[in-house]
Amino acid sequence: MIYLDHNATTPVDPAVADKMYWFLKEHFGNPSSLYPIGRKVKEILNEARERVAGALGAGRGEIFFTGSGTEADNFAVFGILNALPERNELIVSAIEHPAVLESARYLEKNDVRVTYLPVDSYGTVDLDALRDALTPRTALVSVMHASNEIGTVQPIERIAEIAHEKGVPVHTDAVQTFGKIDVDVRKLGVDLLTVSAHKVYGPKGVGALYIRKGTNIDPYLHGGHQERRLRAGTENTAGIVGFGEAVRVLEDRGRRDRPRIERLAEALKKGVEEKIPRVRFNGHPTNRVRSTLNFAFPGLEAEAILLSLATKEIYISTGSACSEESEEVSHVLTAIGLRPEIARSSIRMSLGRSNSDEDVATVLRELPEIIEKLRKITAFNPED
Ligand code: PLP
Numbered sequence: 001m002i003y004l005d006h007n008a009t010t011p012v013d014p015a016v017a018d019k020m021y022w023f024l025k026e027h028f029g030n031p032s033s034l035y036p037i038g039r040k041v042k043e044i045l046n047e048a049r050e051r052v053a054g055a056l057g058a059g060r061g062e063i064f065f066t067g068s069g070t071e072a073d074n075f076a077v078f079g080i081l082n083a084l085p086e087r088n089e090l091i092v093s094a095i096e097h098p099a100v101l102e103s104a105r106y107l108e109k110n111d112v113r114v115t116y117l118p119v120d121s122y123g124t125v126d127l128d129a130l131r132d133a134l135t136p137r138t139a140l141v142s143v144m145h146a147s148n149e150i151g152t153v154q155p156i157e158r159i160a161e162i163a164h165e166k167g168v169p170v171h172t173d174a175v176q177t178f179g180k181i182d183v184d185v186r187k188l189g190v191d192l193l194t195v196s197a198h199k200v201y202g203p204k205g206v207g208a209l210y211i212r213k214g215t216n217i218d219p220y221l222h223g224g225h226q227e228r229r230l231r232a233g234t235e236n237t238a239g240i241v242g243f244g245e246a247v248r249v250l251e252d253r254g255r256r257d258r259p260r261i262e263r264l265a266e267a268l269k270k271g272v273e274e275k276i277p278r279v280r281f282n283g284h285p286t287n288r289v290r291s292t293l294n295f296a297f298p299g300l301e302a303e304a305i306l307l308s309l310a311t312k313e314i315y316i317s318t319g320s321a322c323s324e325e326s327e328e329v330s331h332v333l334t335a336i337g338l339r340p341e342i343a344r345s346s347i348r349m350s351l352g353r354s355n356s357d358e359d360v361a362t363v364l365r366e367l368p369e370i371i372e373k374l375r376k377i378t379a380f381n382p383e384d
Helices: 014-026 034-054 070-083 098-109 127-132 156-165 237-275 302-311 331-335 357-377
Strands: 063-066 089-093 113-117 138-142 171-173 194-198 207-211 280-282 292-296 347-349
Touching: 014 237, 014 357, 034 063, 034 194, 034 207, 034 237, 063 070, 070 098, 070 138, 070 171, 070 194, 070 207, 089 098, 089 292, 098 113, 098 138, 113 127, 127 156, 156 171, 302 347, 302 357
Parallel strands: 089 113, 089 138, 138 171, 171 194
Antiparallel strands: 063 207, 194 207, 280 292, 292 347
16 A cells, blocks of 8 residues: 555554553553552653653643644633633634634634634735734634645744734644654744644544643643643543654654655655646645645546545545545635635645655556546546
């Protein structure tokens, strides 16, 4: 199989699986228990916390584990809005992941005024629109670090500067950048930042929210004292341990992996553009997470391309995994100005550790043939 959907999820690294297995066998204690087997688990969780914090340039006390990246995004948005009842305005980009976008839409039904910042044709957020939208009643600005669909990286440092000038905290969803480009909370200047384990070869069902020390935020889950009273519930101990190990592996081999994966992605991009006529690249040409490639094949249905590739055991995506089952056109591709039929013809290939030169060569052999065949079947008309 050739797996080209690393933005949807990644295979669990063998070292992560081993560490989780060891932990599950050896350590069943509740980290809140005061006797040794509980304390030991707390200690192991704190090692994982330290690792995640270290990788993000944060302090250990600034990392709060959650049940997913989605939960961390919800925690940031609702936690800040609830803590600032005198402020009822929220600013997000139009291309956020549904975890932020649907939270914003929910709040809108509850009398929060939401501004959806437009993006240009490369998917970069309009900073003038941000300046115009900020008011003394703005509670939060939430703009993702990079798009899961097209990979475009946002100018988060500038966004944070502009928002902070008006005293407004900033959240960024770094689920798709962590492990792929540098993510440092201090350099980015953000107050809150989301990451998710299963995008970095860790287990599913565990994420983390960085909350800058001193940030005014309400608890997200109410109950026990876990996660310093901000996120109650007995911790997903094995998941957190796996997350910590995934980050260790990332630091160990990230430097080697990154340039290799980027080189493969560039070769694939170049090959597709050279071998297939009338292809359109979606996303920023350079300011992008390089492993994310999104192409439109005007006149075709992305789903037909996906299914044809799947018969060759090549797995890609038609958009974000979360919207895969819906008939809706991608809000990201619409926001960058694509007509619905062009958006519907777009596929995403996202590369990762498992890919090789051979994979790229195989895709560059199979994909042009598939496109040519599908174009014949659908009586492709270049004038359309
Ligand atoms: N944010 C972005 C940008 C994502 O790509 C994803 C996953 O697709 C999420 C949030 C959600 O993370 P999780 O799957 O851990 O809920």
